Amino acid sequence: MIERIGVIDIGTNTIKCCIADIDAGAFLVDQELSRTTRLGEALRHSGIISPLAFARNLDAIRELHALCLDASCSRVLYVGTMGLRTATNAAEFIHAVYRETKCHIRVLSGIEEAEYSCLGTLSTFPEQVGNTLMFDLGGGSSEFIFTTDGTISRSFSIDIGILRVRDEYCKTDPISKADYERMYSILYNTLKQYIVSTPDRQVIGIGGTVCALGSVEQQLPVFDADLVHGTILSFAALERQIELYRSQDNTARKQVPGMPLERSDVILAGATIVNVILELCGVPRFTISTRGVRHGILQEYCNGLL
Known part of the structure:
Protein backbone atom coordinates (compact mmCIF):
# COMPACT_ATOMS: atom_id res chain seq x y z
CA MET A 1 0.00 0.00 0.00
CA GLY A 110 25.76 17.83 13.61
CA ILE A 111 26.77 14.20 13.07
CA GLU A 112 23.16 13.12 12.45
CA GLU A 113 22.72 15.97 9.98
CA ALA A 114 25.86 14.87 8.11
CA GLU A 115 24.77 11.24 8.01
CA TYR A 116 21.26 12.05 6.77
CA SER A 117 22.74 14.24 4.02
CA CYS A 118 24.93 11.32 3.00
CA LEU A 119 22.05 8.83 3.07
CA GLY A 120 19.86 11.13 0.98
CA THR A 121 22.59 11.73 -1.58
CA LEU A 122 23.72 8.12 -1.88
CA SER A 123 20.15 7.18 -2.78
CA THR A 124 20.74 8.87 -6.15
CA PHE A 125 24.49 8.26 -6.49
CA PRO A 126 24.47 4.58 -5.49
CA GLU A 127 27.57 3.44 -7.39
CA GLN A 128 30.18 5.06 -5.17
CA VAL A 129 33.61 3.51 -5.66
CA GLY A 130 36.79 4.81 -4.03
CA ASN A 131 37.10 7.93 -1.89
CA THR A 132 34.30 10.50 -1.81
CA LEU A 133 33.80 13.71 0.15
CA MET A 134 30.26 15.03 0.48
CA PHE A 135 29.75 18.47 1.95
CA ASP A 136 26.39 19.99 2.86
CA LEU A 137 26.64 23.77 2.94
CA GLY A 138 24.00 25.21 5.26
CA GLY A 139 23.13 28.59 6.68
CA GLY A 140 24.75 28.13 10.09
CA SER A 141 26.98 25.09 9.67
CA SER A 142 28.50 22.79 7.09
CA GLU A 143 28.58 19.02 7.29
CA PHE A 144 31.36 16.87 5.85
CA ILE A 145 31.05 13.17 5.10
CA PHE A 146 33.98 11.05 3.90
CA THR A 147 33.11 7.69 2.36
CA THR A 148 35.07 4.77 0.95
CA ASP A 149 33.19 2.58 -1.54
CA GLY A 150 29.90 4.05 -0.30
CA THR A 151 30.57 3.44 3.41
CA ILE A 152 31.03 6.38 5.80
CA SER A 153 34.55 6.50 7.21
CA ARG A 154 34.35 9.92 8.90
CA SER A 155 31.75 12.65 9.34
CA PHE A 156 31.63 15.93 11.23
CA SER A 157 29.95 19.33 11.38
CA ILE A 158 31.68 22.73 11.49
CA ASP A 159 30.08 26.03 12.47
CA ILE A 160 30.77 27.57 9.06
CA GLY A 161 27.64 28.42 7.07
CA ILE A 162 26.67 30.92 4.41
CA LEU A 163 24.76 33.28 6.73
CA ARG A 164 27.51 33.26 9.33
CA VAL A 165 30.22 33.90 6.75
CA ARG A 166 28.24 36.62 4.99
CA ASP A 167 27.42 38.43 8.23
CA GLU A 168 31.00 38.22 9.47
CA TYR A 169 32.94 39.24 6.35
CA CYS A 170 30.69 40.80 3.69
CA LYS A 171 30.55 44.23 5.31
CA THR A 172 30.18 46.23 2.09
CA ASP A 173 28.31 45.65 -1.15
CA PRO A 174 30.23 44.88 -3.31
CA ILE A 175 32.71 43.32 -0.89
CA SER A 176 36.03 45.12 -0.52
CA LYS A 177 39.25 43.45 -1.65
CA ALA A 178 40.56 43.43 1.93
CA ASP A 179 37.38 41.83 3.34
CA TYR A 180 37.35 39.17 0.63
CA GLU A 181 40.99 38.27 1.22
CA ARG A 182 40.36 38.10 4.97
CA MET A 183 37.31 35.88 4.45
CA TYR A 184 39.21 33.53 2.16
CA SER A 185 42.24 33.35 4.46
CA ILE A 186 40.23 32.55 7.58
CA LEU A 187 38.13 29.93 5.78
CA TYR A 188 41.26 28.33 4.34
CA ASN A 189 43.09 28.23 7.67
CA THR A 190 40.02 26.83 9.42
CA LEU A 191 39.14 24.14 6.89
CA LYS A 192 42.72 22.96 6.33
CA GLN A 193 42.56 21.46 9.83
CA TYR A 194 39.94 19.01 8.55
CA ILE A 195 40.62 18.44 4.85
CA VAL A 196 43.80 17.08 3.28
CA SER A 197 44.64 16.89 -0.40
CA THR A 198 43.36 13.72 -2.09
CA PRO A 199 43.36 14.41 -5.85
CA ASP A 200 41.63 11.13 -6.72
CA ARG A 201 38.69 11.88 -4.40
CA GLN A 202 35.25 12.54 -5.86
CA VAL A 203 33.61 15.60 -4.29
CA ILE A 204 29.83 16.08 -4.08
CA GLY A 205 28.28 19.36 -2.94
CA ILE A 206 24.84 19.64 -1.31
CA GLY A 207 22.72 22.63 -0.27
CA GLY A 208 20.68 25.45 -1.77
CA THR A 209 23.57 27.80 -2.44
CA VAL A 210 25.59 24.99 -4.04
CA CYS A 211 22.59 24.26 -6.26
CA ALA A 212 22.40 27.97 -7.16
CA LEU A 213 25.94 27.70 -8.56
CA GLY A 214 24.72 24.91 -10.84
CA SER A 215 21.69 26.93 -11.92
CA VAL A 216 23.91 29.89 -12.84
CA GLU A 217 26.33 27.63 -14.71
CA GLN A 218 23.43 26.44 -16.87
CA GLN A 219 21.78 29.90 -16.99
CA LEU A 220 18.41 28.36 -16.18
CA PRO A 221 15.50 30.81 -16.56
CA VAL A 222 13.70 29.00 -13.70
CA PHE A 223 15.41 26.81 -11.12
CA ASP A 224 14.92 23.14 -12.00
CA ALA A 225 16.20 20.61 -9.46
CA ASP A 226 16.17 17.78 -11.99
CA LEU A 227 18.44 19.73 -14.35
CA VAL A 228 20.78 20.91 -11.58
CA HIS A 229 21.14 17.49 -9.93
CA GLY A 230 24.30 15.81 -11.17
CA THR A 231 25.77 18.99 -12.68
CA ILE A 232 29.57 18.90 -12.73
CA LEU A 233 31.12 22.30 -11.98
CA SER A 234 34.81 22.81 -12.67
CA PHE A 235 37.15 24.73 -10.38
CA ALA A 236 37.75 27.21 -13.22
CA ALA A 237 34.00 27.80 -13.74
CA LEU A 238 33.55 28.32 -10.00
CA GLU A 239 36.36 30.88 -9.92
CA ARG A 240 34.72 32.75 -12.83
CA GLN A 241 31.50 33.00 -10.85
CA ILE A 242 33.36 34.23 -7.77
CA GLU A 243 35.13 36.97 -9.74
CA LEU A 244 31.77 38.08 -11.12
CA TYR A 245 30.11 38.22 -7.69
CA ARG A 246 33.06 40.07 -6.16
CA SER A 247 32.59 42.86 -8.70
CA GLN A 248 28.82 43.20 -8.28
CA ASP A 249 26.41 44.56 -5.71
CA ASN A 250 23.34 42.55 -4.74
CA THR A 251 21.11 44.30 -7.28
CA ALA A 252 23.44 43.26 -10.09
CA ARG A 253 23.78 39.70 -8.78
CA LYS A 254 20.00 39.33 -8.93
CA GLN A 255 20.24 39.92 -12.69
CA VAL A 256 22.75 37.11 -13.30
CA PRO A 257 21.09 34.49 -15.54
CA GLY A 258 20.13 31.44 -13.49
CA MET A 259 20.46 33.20 -10.12
CA PRO A 260 17.71 32.28 -7.62
CA LEU A 261 16.79 35.70 -6.20
CA GLU A 262 16.80 34.51 -2.59
CA ARG A 263 20.44 33.36 -2.96
CA SER A 264 21.96 36.51 -4.44
CA ASP A 265 23.07 38.00 -1.11
CA VAL A 266 24.76 34.80 0.12
CA ILE A 267 26.12 33.39 -3.15
CA LEU A 268 29.60 34.89 -2.77
CA ALA A 269 30.04 33.55 0.77
CA GLY A 270 28.86 30.10 -0.33
CA ALA A 271 30.95 30.02 -3.49
CA THR A 272 34.06 30.98 -1.52
CA ILE A 273 33.55 28.15 0.97
CA VAL A 274 33.23 25.71 -1.95
CA ASN A 275 36.34 27.19 -3.58
CA VAL A 276 38.38 26.58 -0.42
CA ILE A 277 37.11 22.99 -0.14
CA LEU A 278 38.12 22.19 -3.73
CA GLU A 279 41.52 23.81 -3.34
CA LEU A 280 42.25 21.86 -0.16
CA CYS A 281 41.10 18.60 -1.76
CA GLY A 282 43.24 19.30 -4.82
CA VAL A 283 40.43 18.34 -7.22
CA PRO A 284 39.50 20.13 -10.47
CA ARG A 285 35.71 19.73 -10.24
CA PHE A 286 32.78 18.67 -8.08
CA THR A 287 29.30 17.23 -8.61
CA ILE A 288 26.16 19.01 -7.40
CA SER A 289 23.39 17.13 -5.59
CA THR A 290 19.94 18.57 -4.98
CA ARG A 291 19.31 15.83 -2.39
CA GLY A 292 19.92 16.28 1.31
CA VAL A 293 18.72 15.70 4.86
CA ARG A 294 15.03 15.41 3.97
CA HIS A 295 15.76 12.61 1.49
CA GLY A 296 17.87 10.83 4.10
CA ILE A 297 14.91 11.00 6.49
CA LEU A 298 12.69 9.53 3.77
CA GLN A 299 15.17 6.72 3.14
CA GLU A 300 15.33 5.87 6.83
CA TYR A 301 11.53 5.88 6.98
CA CYS A 302 11.52 3.43 4.06
CA ASN A 303 13.96 1.26 5.99
CA GLY A 304 11.48 1.10 8.87
CA LEU A 305 13.72 3.00 11.28
CA LEU A 306 11.41 5.98 11.95
Whole structure:
Protein backbone atom coordinates (compact mmCIF):
# COMPACT_ATOMS: atom_id res chain seq x y z
CA MET A 1 0.00 0.00 0.00
CA ILE A 2 1.35 3.41 -0.96
CA GLU A 3 1.76 5.88 1.90
CA ARG A 4 2.34 9.60 1.36
CA ILE A 5 4.40 11.52 3.91
CA GLY A 6 5.95 14.95 4.20
CA VAL A 7 9.35 15.90 5.59
CA ILE A 8 10.00 19.48 6.70
CA ASP A 9 13.63 20.41 7.33
CA ILE A 10 13.99 23.68 9.28
CA GLY A 11 17.39 25.07 8.40
CA THR A 12 19.21 28.20 9.51
CA ASN A 13 18.63 29.86 6.13
CA THR A 14 15.84 27.87 4.47
CA ILE A 15 12.91 25.63 5.29
CA LYS A 16 12.71 22.73 2.85
CA CYS A 17 9.70 20.48 2.41
CA CYS A 18 9.56 17.19 0.53
CA ILE A 19 6.34 15.28 -0.13
CA ALA A 20 6.90 11.70 -1.23
CA ASP A 21 5.11 8.41 -1.78
CA ILE A 22 6.46 5.37 0.08
CA ASP A 23 5.99 1.98 -1.55
CA ALA A 24 7.79 -1.34 -1.18
CA GLY A 25 10.72 0.13 0.73
CA ALA A 26 11.38 3.00 -1.68
CA PHE A 27 10.26 6.61 -2.01
CA LEU A 28 9.20 8.66 -5.00
CA VAL A 29 9.26 12.44 -4.61
CA ASP A 30 6.01 14.14 -5.59
CA GLN A 31 6.77 17.74 -4.59
CA GLU A 32 9.78 19.76 -3.43
CA LEU A 33 9.13 23.12 -1.79
CA SER A 34 11.37 25.64 -0.05
CA ARG A 35 11.06 28.98 1.69
CA THR A 36 14.01 31.24 2.46
CA THR A 37 13.12 32.31 5.99
CA ARG A 38 16.49 33.14 7.62
CA LEU A 39 15.85 31.56 11.03
CA GLY A 40 19.48 32.28 11.94
CA GLU A 41 19.44 35.96 11.02
CA ALA A 42 21.84 37.68 13.48
CA LEU A 43 21.79 34.51 15.62
CA ARG A 44 25.56 34.40 16.00
CA HIS A 45 25.65 37.79 17.72
CA SER A 46 22.35 37.74 19.64
CA GLY A 47 22.14 34.04 20.52
CA ILE A 48 18.38 34.02 19.90
CA ILE A 49 15.88 33.60 17.10
CA SER A 50 14.79 37.22 16.63
CA PRO A 51 11.08 38.10 16.94
CA LEU A 52 10.88 38.81 13.19
CA ALA A 53 12.62 35.55 12.25
CA PHE A 54 10.45 33.67 14.75
CA ALA A 55 7.24 34.98 13.18
CA ARG A 56 8.51 34.60 9.60
CA ASN A 57 9.47 30.97 10.10
CA LEU A 58 6.28 30.09 11.95
CA ASP A 59 4.25 31.55 9.07
CA ALA A 60 6.19 29.44 6.57
CA ILE A 61 5.68 26.30 8.65
CA ARG A 62 1.93 26.93 8.80
CA GLU A 63 1.89 27.22 5.02
CA LEU A 64 4.04 24.15 4.33
CA HIS A 65 2.22 22.00 6.88
CA ALA A 66 -1.12 22.92 5.29
CA LEU A 67 0.27 22.01 1.87
CA CYS A 68 1.33 18.61 3.21
CA LEU A 69 -2.16 17.98 4.56
CA ASP A 70 -3.76 19.17 1.32
CA ALA A 71 -1.52 16.68 -0.51
CA SER A 72 -2.98 13.88 1.67
CA CYS A 73 0.16 13.19 3.71
CA SER A 74 -0.58 10.70 6.49
CA ARG A 75 2.42 11.94 8.48
CA VAL A 76 4.60 15.04 8.51
CA LEU A 77 8.09 14.58 9.96
CA TYR A 78 9.97 17.64 11.22
CA VAL A 79 13.71 18.03 11.72
CA GLY A 80 15.79 21.04 12.73
CA THR A 81 19.48 21.79 12.33
CA MET A 82 22.07 24.38 13.40
CA GLY A 83 19.71 27.24 14.22
CA LEU A 84 17.66 25.10 16.58
CA ARG A 85 20.78 23.49 18.05
CA THR A 86 22.17 26.83 19.19
CA ALA A 87 19.41 29.42 19.75
CA THR A 88 18.70 29.94 23.44
CA ASN A 89 14.98 30.31 22.67
CA ALA A 90 14.83 27.21 20.44
CA ALA A 91 12.56 25.41 22.93
CA GLU A 92 10.06 28.26 22.70
CA PHE A 93 10.05 28.00 18.90
CA ILE A 94 9.71 24.20 18.97
CA HIS A 95 6.74 24.53 21.34
CA ALA A 96 5.12 27.13 19.06
CA VAL A 97 5.44 24.76 16.10
CA TYR A 98 3.89 21.96 18.15
CA ARG A 99 0.93 24.19 19.07
CA GLU A 100 0.35 24.94 15.39
CA THR A 101 0.92 21.47 13.91
CA LYS A 102 0.81 18.92 16.76
CA CYS A 103 4.15 17.71 15.40
CA HIS A 104 7.41 17.57 17.34
CA ILE A 105 10.63 18.84 15.77
CA ARG A 106 13.53 16.42 16.07
CA VAL A 107 16.66 18.57 16.42
CA LEU A 108 19.52 16.74 14.73
CA SER A 109 23.06 16.75 16.04
CA GLY A 110 25.76 17.83 13.61
CA ILE A 111 26.77 14.20 13.07
CA GLU A 112 23.16 13.12 12.45
CA GLU A 113 22.72 15.97 9.98
CA ALA A 114 25.86 14.87 8.11
CA GLU A 115 24.77 11.24 8.01
CA TYR A 116 21.26 12.05 6.77
CA SER A 117 22.74 14.24 4.02
CA CYS A 118 24.93 11.32 3.00
CA LEU A 119 22.05 8.83 3.07
CA GLY A 120 19.86 11.13 0.98
CA THR A 121 22.59 11.73 -1.58
CA LEU A 122 23.72 8.12 -1.88
CA SER A 123 20.15 7.18 -2.78
CA THR A 124 20.74 8.87 -6.15
CA PHE A 125 24.49 8.26 -6.49
CA PRO A 126 24.47 4.58 -5.49
CA GLU A 127 27.57 3.44 -7.39
CA GLN A 128 30.18 5.06 -5.17
CA VAL A 129 33.61 3.51 -5.66
CA GLY A 130 36.79 4.81 -4.03
CA ASN A 131 37.10 7.93 -1.89
CA THR A 132 34.30 10.50 -1.81
CA LEU A 133 33.80 13.71 0.15
CA MET A 134 30.26 15.03 0.48
CA PHE A 135 29.75 18.47 1.95
CA ASP A 136 26.39 19.99 2.86
CA LEU A 137 26.64 23.77 2.94
CA GLY A 138 24.00 25.21 5.26
CA GLY A 139 23.13 28.59 6.68
CA GLY A 140 24.75 28.13 10.09
CA SER A 141 26.98 25.09 9.67
CA SER A 142 28.50 22.79 7.09
CA GLU A 143 28.58 19.02 7.29
CA PHE A 144 31.36 16.87 5.85
CA ILE A 145 31.05 13.17 5.10
CA PHE A 146 33.98 11.05 3.90
CA THR A 147 33.11 7.69 2.36
CA THR A 148 35.07 4.77 0.95
CA ASP A 149 33.19 2.58 -1.54
CA GLY A 150 29.90 4.05 -0.30
CA THR A 151 30.57 3.44 3.41
CA ILE A 152 31.03 6.38 5.80
CA SER A 153 34.55 6.50 7.21
CA ARG A 154 34.35 9.92 8.90
CA SER A 155 31.75 12.65 9.34
CA PHE A 156 31.63 15.93 11.23
CA SER A 157 29.95 19.33 11.38
CA ILE A 158 31.68 22.73 11.49
CA ASP A 159 30.08 26.03 12.47
CA ILE A 160 30.77 27.57 9.06
CA GLY A 161 27.64 28.42 7.07
CA ILE A 162 26.67 30.92 4.41
CA LEU A 163 24.76 33.28 6.73
CA ARG A 164 27.51 33.26 9.33
CA VAL A 165 30.22 33.90 6.75
CA ARG A 166 28.24 36.62 4.99
CA ASP A 167 27.42 38.43 8.23
CA GLU A 168 31.00 38.22 9.47
CA TYR A 169 32.94 39.24 6.35
CA CYS A 170 30.69 40.80 3.69
CA LYS A 171 30.55 44.23 5.31
CA THR A 172 30.18 46.23 2.09
CA ASP A 173 28.31 45.65 -1.15
CA PRO A 174 30.23 44.88 -3.31
CA ILE A 175 32.71 43.32 -0.89
CA SER A 176 36.03 45.12 -0.52
CA LYS A 177 39.25 43.45 -1.65
CA ALA A 178 40.56 43.43 1.93
CA ASP A 179 37.38 41.83 3.34
CA TYR A 180 37.35 39.17 0.63
CA GLU A 181 40.99 38.27 1.22
CA ARG A 182 40.36 38.10 4.97
CA MET A 183 37.31 35.88 4.45
CA TYR A 184 39.21 33.53 2.16
CA SER A 185 42.24 33.35 4.46
CA ILE A 186 40.23 32.55 7.58
CA LEU A 187 38.13 29.93 5.78
CA TYR A 188 41.26 28.33 4.34
CA ASN A 189 43.09 28.23 7.67
CA THR A 190 40.02 26.83 9.42
CA LEU A 191 39.14 24.14 6.89
CA LYS A 192 42.72 22.96 6.33
CA GLN A 193 42.56 21.46 9.83
CA TYR A 194 39.94 19.01 8.55
CA ILE A 195 40.62 18.44 4.85
CA VAL A 196 43.80 17.08 3.28
CA SER A 197 44.64 16.89 -0.40
CA THR A 198 43.36 13.72 -2.09
CA PRO A 199 43.36 14.41 -5.85
CA ASP A 200 41.63 11.13 -6.72
CA ARG A 201 38.69 11.88 -4.40
CA GLN A 202 35.25 12.54 -5.86
CA VAL A 203 33.61 15.60 -4.29
CA ILE A 204 29.83 16.08 -4.08
CA GLY A 205 28.28 19.36 -2.94
CA ILE A 206 24.84 19.64 -1.31
CA GLY A 207 22.72 22.63 -0.27
CA GLY A 208 20.68 25.45 -1.77
CA THR A 209 23.57 27.80 -2.44
CA VAL A 210 25.59 24.99 -4.04
CA CYS A 211 22.59 24.26 -6.26
CA ALA A 212 22.40 27.97 -7.16
CA LEU A 213 25.94 27.70 -8.56
CA GLY A 214 24.72 24.91 -10.84
CA SER A 215 21.69 26.93 -11.92
CA VAL A 216 23.91 29.89 -12.84
CA GLU A 217 26.33 27.63 -14.71
CA GLN A 218 23.43 26.44 -16.87
CA GLN A 219 21.78 29.90 -16.99
CA LEU A 220 18.41 28.36 -16.18
CA PRO A 221 15.50 30.81 -16.56
CA VAL A 222 13.70 29.00 -13.70
CA PHE A 223 15.41 26.81 -11.12
CA ASP A 224 14.92 23.14 -12.00
CA ALA A 225 16.20 20.61 -9.46
CA ASP A 226 16.17 17.78 -11.99
CA LEU A 227 18.44 19.73 -14.35
CA VAL A 228 20.78 20.91 -11.58
CA HIS A 229 21.14 17.49 -9.93
CA GLY A 230 24.30 15.81 -11.17
CA THR A 231 25.77 18.99 -12.68
CA ILE A 232 29.57 18.90 -12.73
CA LEU A 233 31.12 22.30 -11.98
CA SER A 234 34.81 22.81 -12.67
CA PHE A 235 37.15 24.73 -10.38
CA ALA A 236 37.75 27.21 -13.22
CA ALA A 237 34.00 27.80 -13.74
CA LEU A 238 33.55 28.32 -10.00
CA GLU A 239 36.36 30.88 -9.92
CA ARG A 240 34.72 32.75 -12.83
CA GLN A 241 31.50 33.00 -10.85
CA ILE A 242 33.36 34.23 -7.77
CA GLU A 243 35.13 36.97 -9.74
CA LEU A 244 31.77 38.08 -11.12
CA TYR A 245 30.11 38.22 -7.69
CA ARG A 246 33.06 40.07 -6.16
CA SER A 247 32.59 42.86 -8.70
CA GLN A 248 28.82 43.20 -8.28
CA ASP A 249 26.41 44.56 -5.71
CA ASN A 250 23.34 42.55 -4.74
CA THR A 251 21.11 44.30 -7.28
CA ALA A 252 23.44 43.26 -10.09
CA ARG A 253 23.78 39.70 -8.78
CA LYS A 254 20.00 39.33 -8.93
CA GLN A 255 20.24 39.92 -12.69
CA VAL A 256 22.75 37.11 -13.30
CA PRO A 257 21.09 34.49 -15.54
CA GLY A 258 20.13 31.44 -13.49
CA MET A 259 20.46 33.20 -10.12
CA PRO A 260 17.71 32.28 -7.62
CA LEU A 261 16.79 35.70 -6.20
CA GLU A 262 16.80 34.51 -2.59
CA ARG A 263 20.44 33.36 -2.96
CA SER A 264 21.96 36.51 -4.44
CA ASP A 265 23.07 38.00 -1.11
CA VAL A 266 24.76 34.80 0.12
CA ILE A 267 26.12 33.39 -3.15
CA LEU A 268 29.60 34.89 -2.77
CA ALA A 269 30.04 33.55 0.77
CA GLY A 270 28.86 30.10 -0.33
CA ALA A 271 30.95 30.02 -3.49
CA THR A 272 34.06 30.98 -1.52
CA ILE A 273 33.55 28.15 0.97
CA VAL A 274 33.23 25.71 -1.95
CA ASN A 275 36.34 27.19 -3.58
CA VAL A 276 38.38 26.58 -0.42
CA ILE A 277 37.11 22.99 -0.14
CA LEU A 278 38.12 22.19 -3.73
CA GLU A 279 41.52 23.81 -3.34
CA LEU A 280 42.25 21.86 -0.16
CA CYS A 281 41.10 18.60 -1.76
CA GLY A 282 43.24 19.30 -4.82
CA VAL A 283 40.43 18.34 -7.22
CA PRO A 284 39.50 20.13 -10.47
CA ARG A 285 35.71 19.73 -10.24
CA PHE A 286 32.78 18.67 -8.08
CA THR A 287 29.30 17.23 -8.61
CA ILE A 288 26.16 19.01 -7.40
CA SER A 289 23.39 17.13 -5.59
CA THR A 290 19.94 18.57 -4.98
CA ARG A 291 19.31 15.83 -2.39
CA GLY A 292 19.92 16.28 1.31
CA VAL A 293 18.72 15.70 4.86
CA ARG A 294 15.03 15.41 3.97
CA HIS A 295 15.76 12.61 1.49
CA GLY A 296 17.87 10.83 4.10
CA ILE A 297 14.91 11.00 6.49
CA LEU A 298 12.69 9.53 3.77
CA GLN A 299 15.17 6.72 3.14
CA GLU A 300 15.33 5.87 6.83
CA TYR A 301 11.53 5.88 6.98
CA CYS A 302 11.52 3.43 4.06
CA ASN A 303 13.96 1.26 5.99
CA GLY A 304 11.48 1.10 8.87
CA LEU A 305 13.72 3.00 11.28
CA LEU A 306 11.41 5.98 11.95
